[in-house]
Amino acid sequence: MALKASELKVGDTHTARLVEDLKRTQLVQYAGASGDYNPLHSDEIFTTKVAGYPSVFAHGMLTMGMTGKMLTDYVGDARLTKYGVRFTSQVWPGDTLDSTATVKAVTDKDGKKVVELDVKTVNQNGVEVLSGYAEARVDP
Amino acid sequence: MAVKTFPVEATHILMFARSVGDDNPVYADAEYAKKTEAGGIIAPPTFAQASAQFDPDYVLRPRPGKPWFGSGKNPSGVTRESSGGGGGNGGGLHAEQHFEYHRHVKPGDVLTATNLPGKTWEKEGRRSGKLIFSETVTEYRDQNGELVITARGVGVRTERPVDQQ
Numbered sequence: 001m002a003l004k005a006s007e008l009k010v011g012d013t014h015t016a017r018l019v020e021d022l023k024r025t026q027l028v029q030y031a032g033a034s035g036d037y038n039p040l041h042s043d044e045i046f047t048t049k050v051a052g053y054p055s056v057f058a059h060g061m062l063t064m065g066m067t068g069k070m071l072t073d074y075v076g077d078a079r080l081t082k083y084g085v086r087f088t089s090q091v092w093p094g095d096t097l098d099s100t101a102t103v104k105a106v107t108d109k110d111g112k113k114v115v116e117l118d119v120k121t122v123n124q125n126g127v128e129v130l131s132g133y134a135e136a137r138v139d140p
Numbered sequence: 141m142a143v144k145t146f147p148v149e150a151t152h153i154l155m156f157a158r159s160v161g162d163d164n165p166v167y168a169d170a171e172y173a174k175k176t177e178a179g180g181i182i183a184p185p186t187f188a189q190a191s192a193q194f195d196p197d198y199v200l201r202p203r204p205g206k207p208w209f210g211s212g213k214n215p216s217g218v219t220r221e222s223s224g225g226g227g228g229n230g231g232g233l234h235a236e237q238h239f240e241y242h243r244h245v246k247p248g249d250v251l252t253a254t255n256l257p258g259k260t261w262e263k264e265g266r267r268s269g270k271l272i273f274s275e276t277v278t279e280y281r282d283q284n285g286e287l288v289i290t291a292r293g294v295g296v297r298t299e300r301p302v303d304q305q
Contacts, residue, residue: 002177019161026159033152033159035192038200039210049215052301059233061189065160068185077166078178083185084238084292090302 002076002140005106005113014074018066018097018121027093029061030092063130064139067121070099075136081114085132089123096124101134113138143253146194146280150247153183156190183245188280188289189237191253233302235273236294242287250283258292269299 019026027041036059039046047056064085071080091097099121106115115138121130150170157167162184165172173181192198202208209218245251258275265271273296280289 025163030159033156035195035198036189037198037202037210043210045211045215046209049211050209054304061186061237064237065156065162065184065186069160069162069164072162072164072185075293077164078161078182078244080185080241080244082238082240084236086236087234108305 002079003074003098003115003136005115005138005140008103008106008115008138010103010105012103013100014070015098015100016070016073018063018070018099020096022091022093022095022097024056024093027056027058027062030059030065034059034061034062054091057093058095060085060087060130062098063087063091063121064132066097067099067119067130067132071101071117071119071134071136073102075115075117075134075138079136079138080134081117081137082133082135084134085119085130087129088131089127089129091123095129097121097129099130104133106138113140142255142278143194143251145190146191146251146253148183148245148247148249152190152193153181153247155188156187157184160184169223176245178246181240181247183211185239185241186237186277187235187245188239188253188291191251191280195253201257232272232295232297234293235296236292238292239298241259242289245288249288251280251288254279254281258294265298265302267303268301271299272297 031037031042041059042057044056047053101117101119104116104118114135117134119132119134122128154168166176166178170181200264209216256277258277260274263271276293278291282288
């Protein structure tokens with residue numbers, strides 16, 4: 001289950017598909033669960049006619065949340081100690097996202113082993129939509 | 141966001157995990173979760189953001205009797221102060237989000253969220269004109285006053301909608 005420091009090498013990667021053909025309904029689902037009802041994510045009329053975008057688009061935090069699944073599936077439950085991202089491009093309905101964690105370092109922290117990861121999520125055109133890092137406790 | 145009481149409930153965790161497409165039973169099945177290292181249901185990594193549900197003044201939630209900027213009879217329920225502003229009214233776009241986990245949140249926790257002052261800065265954007273960034277640091281503490289999550293968010297307001305090259 002958990003990763004082992006002794007088996008991790010700098011440059012190791014873990015990749016997962018986060019979503020295929022992202023649906024507007026999922027944006028609505030995320031709005032309801034998170035409480036962020038910004039119409040930019042659910043209201044096509046407001047978003048195209050008033051805000052000036054081609055369509056509604058995903059909450060950055062939805063992309064971060066989906067990317068989080070890739071991370072916790074890799075490092076195990078309750079293992080994350082840090083997770084941070086920059087939102088580098090918008091995510092649109094219809095997008096297909098793939099996410100990769102790359103081992104940057106395996107270090108000691110307070111006498112325990114941790115893995116530092118680079119995190120990147122790209123869309124179907126290879127455009128980066130999220131770039132960040134994570135840190136997780138690993139077994140020796 | 142500043143929140144006095146954020147009661148963490150299993151149903152909310154279940155709905156939040158579903159919304160991000162995460163079907164890991166550690167977020168939904170108490171019997172299963174008990175046998176994992178987590179020792180019970182925990183919240184997924186970005187769940188703290190759902191504290192917005194418990195912020196009485198949260199601007200991105202329609203409230204009865206208050207104007208709402210989304211569409212109804214008209215494309216927007218309010219008159220906008222300017223024509224640009226790619227973020228729309230209320231909060232701009234989200235540029236960055238960082239979490240540091242001191243422990244993982246679980247059902248039964250009652251959190252408070254306190255905002256600390258953050259920096260603001262400006263930048264000239266290639267695709268959206270002038271960008272104004274503002275940072276918020278939020279400390280989530282549990283019912284015993286223990287720090288559970290430190291969050292840092294960066295929002296950005298743009299001069300005009302982001303160009304789609």
